[in-house]
Amino acid sequence: MRDRFLTGLIGYPIAHSAAPAMHEAAAAALGVRVHYQLIEVEGAGRDDLRAMLEGIRRLGFAGVNVTFPYKEAVVELLDDLAPDARAIGAVNTIVSDGARLVGHNTDATGFARAIAPLLASAPRGPIALIGAGGVGKAIAFALAGLGVGELRIFDADAARVARLAGQLAGRHPVRGVASIEAALDGATGVVNATPVGMLPSRDSPVPDSLLHPSMWVADAVYTPLWTPLLSAAKAKGAKVLTGRDLAIYAAADAFELFTTMMPSTDVMANAFDAVMAARYSPPA
Structure with a gap:
């Protein structure tokens, strides 16, 4: 051996x-x-x-x-x-x-294992996915495999959004959106699948004003573990998932x-x- x-x-x-x-x-x-x-x-x-x-x-x-x-x-x-x-x-x-x-x-199997406990206790509804690059694709397929509600995908590169939405079409309800605001409107959960918030960046992909206690927020970034997005979400009373388990x-x-x-x-x-x-x- x-x-x-x-x-x-x-x-x-x-x-x-x-x-x-x-x-x-x-x-x-x-x-x-x-x-x-x-x-x-x-x-x-x-x-x-x-x-x-x-x-x-x-x-x-x-x-x-x-x-x-x-x-x-x-x-x-x-x-x-x-x-x-x-x-x-x-x-x-x-x-x-x-x-x-x-x-x-x-990334897909890991995220599915990481998010499953949180989804089990969360209400079903639209989920905002920010980022349609490599990890965003994997997370989209993981969420689709778990049978969540509609995926709303936003990326600064609209062509990426269109490609990923096309890949998922027929597999899962999916909609590409043109803004963060549209993605989060009525969403029960949001996932950051971009490098925004990874050191040395101290930015957040989501304006604090869009976060609220009745949603959950997950971040694929783990350096730092508590990104600006997750810190703001926790302060608003939202359930959060760091990048640790992924x-x-x-x-x-x-x-x-x-x-x-x-x-x-x-x-x-x-x-x-x-x-x-x-x-x-x-x-x-």
Whole structure:
């Protein structure tokens, strides 16, 4: 049985990622070794990504995760796609068997696991999704799979909205909207799937005036855990979901794909929390 795995993450910026700690702690708890390498490359074009993926194939990687801004760009460079990744059109996990690179999407499975408890106690109604990029696509498919009410999708790039709405048409009630205000009008929940609020940004994708106690608010960003959006939503009395559980569950699903072993989400959660505490707690 294999007991050593080389994995990693391609994206930019990723120096803040908690993924190395989560994957390496999960491996140690299972009695195996994982080295999780951050591959931080800014502005990679198609040829750059192709070269990186060829390196993944040749250097013995079990696989890599992919994050902003390359989740969509890598799709056409892979040998095959799992059905979920093919439907979504975005990949955050690539599994290598040495000869073939296969794309998967654990953002979708991870978000579904993270949001399910909150949805179970929330009233059914329209949900506003802000962001139609790589993670936004995954979250849209996760919500559709959970049978929520109408999805209202907003993105500053109207073409992205149209593409995602088209992908979901026939699968789930969906409507592209032209403004944040239209997305949140009467919505029972809102999800931020953009990088807005991720450090160093201290902006919020939603004006505070649109938040109210009878809605829930989720953010895919986890650096910081309490984004300006979530802090404002909590102050208004809304139920909130930080990016913590999405990060943990998506990482756990990726770990299983890389190693064929099921990790402890408790171990991964402890590792995630330790990274967050060390990074954001004031010095003693």
